[in-house]
Amino acid sequence: MRKLLLLLTVLTMVATFTVAASARTTTYSFTLRDTSGDAYCDGFTVYLYGSPKTLVDGYHWNDNCASAQTNVNGFKGGVAPAYQYSGSGAVLIVSDPLFGNGADGGSGLVWLFNAAYGTWIVYESGGGAGEYILNYGTFINGEVVKDVEKGTKPSIRR
Amino acid sequence: MSSHSMRVAWLSCALAVPVCLQGQAQRKEAPVSASQESQNPLVSDFKSFSAKVSGGIAGDHDRKIYRSGNLMRLDFEDSYRVTDLSTLKMWGVTGDSCVEFERPDAGSFPFSAYHDFKVERVATKEKEEETVEGHVCRIENITFTPRDDRPVVVRMKLWEAEDLDGFPVKIEVDVNDKKIISTYTGVSLTAPDPKLFQHPAKCTGGMPMPSQKSKETGGGAAPKKDSITLPKNPQP
Numbered sequence: 001m002r003k004l005l006l007l008l009t010v011l012t013m014v015a016t017f018t019v020a021a022s023a024r025t026t027t028y029s030f031t032l033r034d035t036s037g038d039a040y041c042d043g044f045t046v047y048l049y050g051s052p053k054t055l056v057d058g059y060h061w062n063d064n065c066a067s068a069q070t071n072v073n074g075f076k077g078g079v080a081p082a083y084q085y086s087g088s089g090a091v092l093i094v095s096d097p098l099f100g101n102g103a104d105g106g107s108g109l110v111w112l113f114n115a116a117y118g119t120w121i122v123y124e125s126g127g128g129a130g131e132y133i134l135n136y137g138t139f140i141n142g143e144v145v146k147d148v149e150k151g152t153k154p155s156i157r158r
Numbered sequence: 159m160s161s162h163s164m165r166v167a168w169l170s171c172a173l174a175v176p177v178c179l180q181g182q183a184q185r186k187e188a189p190v191s192a193s194q195e196s197q198n199p200l201v202s203d204f205k206s207f208s209a210k211v212s213g214g215i216a217g218d219h220d221r222k223i224y225r226s227g228n229l230m231r232l233d234f235e236d237s238y239r240v241t242d243l244s245t246l247k248m249w250g251v252t253g254d255s256c257v258e259f260e261r262p263d264a265g266s267f268p269f270s271a272y273h274d275f276k277v278e279r280v281a282t283k284e285k286e287e288e289t290v291e292g293h294v295c296r297i298e299n300i301t302f303t304p305r306d307d308r309p310v311v312v313r314m315k316l317w318e319a320e321d322l323d324g325f326p327v328k329i330e331v332d333v334n335d336k337k338i339i340s341t342y343t344g345v346s347l348t349a350p351d352p353k354l355f356q357h358p359a360k361c362t363g364g365m366p367m368p369s370q371k372s373k374e375t376g377g378g379a380a381p382k383k384d385s386i387t388l389p390k391n392p393q394p
Contacts, residue, residue, distance in 0.1 A: 083260055133262065158218065
């Protein structure tokens with residue numbers, strides 16, 4: 001009986017820690033870099049949370065190199081390596097209204113961030129013509145380039 | 159009705175539904191005779207040129223662009239990208255590194271767009287001309303409609319320069335009430351050097367480069383500039 005109680009206690013503790021660990025929010029914050037590692041002026045801060053932990057919310061900062069910021073959101077999920085830039089497995093799939101609804105209409109942007117490989121790619125809508133690759137590159141999670149040394153153009157300007 | 163009869167009836171329905179749906183899909187995609195259609199001039203013509211492109215869906219500014227047959231190259235600061243207009247695949251080359259992608263580069267639009275659409279070239283009024291960047295241009299209107307039931311109609315307007323054998327120095331695409339304008343300057347119709355469209359023999363197909371994979375908190379190419387590390391896990 002005592003052994004059974006001990007086993008139940010251990011199982012309860014494991015379950016509690018597992019739920020707590022999975023519920024903890026993970027932050028990704030980084031400057032976008034090109035394929036050579038040179039920094040653009042902009043980056044992302046997004047939070048991965050939820051249960052299941054696949055919800056993504058945050059913002060695209062300094063997206064115009066002049067302090068503008070755009071709210072973004074999405075999910076974590078699997079995307080075929082063929083559609084990633086040098087990565088495989090799960091990615092953060094983030095919708096960005098940066099090209100929003102101007103006078104001539106908007107255009108959708110979707111980013112894929114692979115934190116394991118430190119790579120990103122951004123697709124733009126072709127309005128029915130199929131998706132286009134706007135740009136791709138690398139990032140280092142947790143590192144933001146200093147203001148004085150950051151890039152001079154945003155990642156979407158290639 | 160016995161339970162056995164009910165099971166047989168349900169199974170019959172389950173098998174019949176996909177067959178019916180498949181039939182509907184086939185009817186929606188019934189092709190139109192190719193002989194009755196116009197050709198997309200952006201595919202059939204202008205197969206060799208170099209220019210500088212501005213605008214388009216990529217919002218480029220004076221980016222160097224080359225075309226040779228089905229290959230279209232765009233230059234970047236320290237890299238280039240080549241899109242195959244027939245397969246719509248693209249490879250990006252940075253130094254000795256090459257990565258193959260399943261989708262085209264945005265700078266290849268609209269040359270890489272609407273290949274599977276029906277094309278209707280509309281004759282404009284005689285002598286409808288405009289001058290663009292010093293080129294006297296004849297204006298041509300083209301309408302693209304999908305072969306399936308997608309509710310998209312694309313209207314394209316080409317400013318075809320008379321002194322450049324009709325090369326479109328300006329292209330306006332009107333799709334879903336959004337106007338996308340691309341302009342081409344410094345156009346040369348001389349065939350570009352074929353070497354411009356080559357890529358390293360080893361070009362990874364979107365697969366990870368072994369040396370690049372790293373921990374969840376790292377990854378990517380090494381930064382060339384100083385950086386700061388953010389505090390860990392600030393709450394949203």
